[in-house]
Amino acid sequence: MPTAKPQKANGAGVQQIEVGGPQPYAVQVGGGLLSQVNVPEQQVTLIHPEDLPPEFVERVQRQLGPVLTLSVPPRDECKTLDVMAGLLSRMAKAALPRDSAVVGLGGGAATDLAGFVAASYLRGVAFYTMPTTLLGMVDAAVGGKTGVNLPEGKNLVGAFWPPKAVWCDTDTLATLPPAVFREGAAEAFKHGLIADPSLLGRVLDPEFRPHGALLESTLADAIAVKAGVVSRDLTERGERAFLNFGHTLAHALEGVTGQATAHGEAVGYGMHYAARLSRALGGTDLTAHTLNFVRWQQPTPLPELTYDLISPYMARDKKADSDGMRFVLLHGLAQPYLARVPEEILRREFVGWWEDIQGLGLKS
Numbered sequence: 001m002p003t004a005k006p007q008k009a010n011g012a013g014v015q016q017i018e019v020g021g022p023q024p025y026a027v028q029v030g031g032g033l034l035s036q037v038n039v040p041e042q043q044v045t046l047i048h049p050e051d052l053p054p055e056f057v058e059r060v061q062r063q064l065g066p067v068l069t070l071s072v073p074p075r076d077e078c079k080t081l082d083v084m085a086g087l088l089s090r091m092a093k094a095a096l097p098r099d100s101a102v103v104g105l106g107g108g109a110a111t112d113l114a115g116f117v118a119a120s121y122l123r124g125v126a127f128y129t130m131p132t133t134l135l136g137m138v139d140a141a142v143g144g145k146t147g148v149n150l151p152e153g154k155n156l157v158g159a160f161w162p163p164k165a166v167w168c169d170t171d172t173l174a175t176l177p178p179a180v181f182r183e184g185a186a187e188a189f190k191h192g193l194i195a196d197p198s199l200l201g202r203v204l205d206p207e208f209r210p211h212g213a214l215l216e217s218t219l220a221d222a223i224a225v226k227a228g229v230v231s232r233d234l235t236e237r238g239e240r241a242f243l244n245f246g247h248t249l250a251h252a253l254e255g256v257t258g259q260a261t262a263h264g265e266a267v268g269y270g271m272h273y274a275a276r277l278s279r280a281l282g283g284t285d286l287t288a289h290t291l292n293f294v295r296w297q298q299p300t301p302l303p304e305l306t307y308d309l310i311s312p313y314m315a316r317d318k319k320a321d322s323d324g325m326r327f328v329l330l331h332g333l334a335q336p337y338l339a340r341v342p343e344e345i346l347r348r349e350f351v352g353w354w355e356d357i358q359g360l361g362l363k364s
């Protein structure tokens with residue numbers, strides 16, 4: 001799969017990755033960026049999670065001037081239609097016009113919600129993202145998939161609504177709990193498996209950490225994978241589906257646990273299932289890579305699960321069509337494809353996956 005390589009934008013160590021497509025924009029990666037952000041719109045709604053370190057919010061407020069600042073519950077608690085309705089009412093009461101903008105500041109949950117608010121308010125206003133988690137930087141804040149969850153499953157309502165610019169201030173990663181940083185590593189590792197195998201070792205390297213020697217170059221290369229894919233296929237008519245590697249089981253795990261499983265941990269678990277399915281269908285055996293990732297990530301252990309409990313959630317995956325479920329699999333490293341998998345293989349590999357995960361002896 002071809003990837004776009006980032007370019008250095010300036011001498012201050014800020015890297016810039018260009019995203020193409022119908023509305024091109026840039027992703028900037030570097031330290032101190034929250035103190036440099038700027039948007040042309042006069043009126044702005046700033047949406048952030050309530051548990052975000054307040055200095056990030058203050059930095060953006062100082063930069064943008066008076067803004068309508070709206071805080072939302074942490075993690076996926078904010079990705080509901082109820083929370084969204086509350087935000088839209090606040091914006092309508094403030095009579096924000098169509099030429100205003102919405103800024104999403106925080107992790108992927110907050111930027112997914114903010115983007116869907118931007119896509120919906122007055123049928124669409126400008127949107128900007130300022131991700132403050134690893135996952136947000138390498139994945140969620142780029143590419144314009146926005147949305148919220150339903151009780152029936154993950155991201156079941158949403159819109160493609162790309163941001164006009166993305167600022168990844170790498171200084172913000174310093175306050176991230178290490179476990180949340182490792183959640184985000186799952187999506188960077190995924191980019192390694194589907195497109196850029198050079199990422200696999202780098203993502204697990206001890207220098208890939210806040211302020212680490214490998215942080216910014218690895219971030220930029222992981223973002224470049226996503227930028228390349230969404231530049232060519234914004235609305236998932238084709239290759240964008242490959243970004244969903246590991247997600248059929250991941251979203252089912254999140255759904256069946258009522259969103260108690262963090263997305264990045266669910267993706268770690270889900271990639272191992274997808275690697276097992278890939279091997280079962282004749283692909284190169286990549287399960288040592290994926291199991292090693294889960295061991296490294298040390299996710300929260302899962303509750304007792306069975307295939308019958310999980311499969312209704314997998315059936316609601318957005319890659320399913322009228323002929324049934326489809327999975328992103330790998331012929332080998334950087335060779336993703338979309339396939340239907342016979343039910344008996346799904347069931348058998350689920351049992352093997354569960355045994356592999358139990359064998360790790362994860363501690364809660």
Ligand SMILES: NC(=O)c1ccc[n+]([C@@H]2O[C@H](COP(=O)([O-])OP(=O)(O)OC[C@H]3O[C@@H](n4cnc5c(N)ncnc54)[C@H](O)[C@@H]3O)[C@@H](O)[C@H]2O)c1
Pocket residue numbers: 049050051052053074075076079106107108109110112132133134135136139140141142143144145146155172173174175176177180183184187263264
């Ligand atoms: N739109 C997309 O393409 C896309 C891609 C991947 C994931 N997602 C979505 O992203 C969400 C997961 O995002 P996430 O992993 O960023 O988790 P998250 O948004 O749930 O954030 C995790 C926690 O960290 C806090 N936090 C954020 N930045 C912080 C910082 N710098 N310091 C301290 N705490 C901080 C958050 O407030 C939250 O409580 C899921 O809802 C997932 O579905 C979307």
Ligand SMILES: O=C(O)C(=O)C[C@@H](O)[C@H](O)[C@H](O)COP(=O)(O)O
Pocket residue numbers: 139143145154155187236240241243244247318
């Ligand atoms: O950007 C994409 O496309 C992705 O699939 C990236 C995923 O990491 C992300 O979790 C996305 O939100 C999943 O999308 P969905 O369409 O399966 O809900």
Ligand SMILES: [Zn+2]
Pocket residue numbers: 139187247263267
């Ligand atoms: Zn994801």
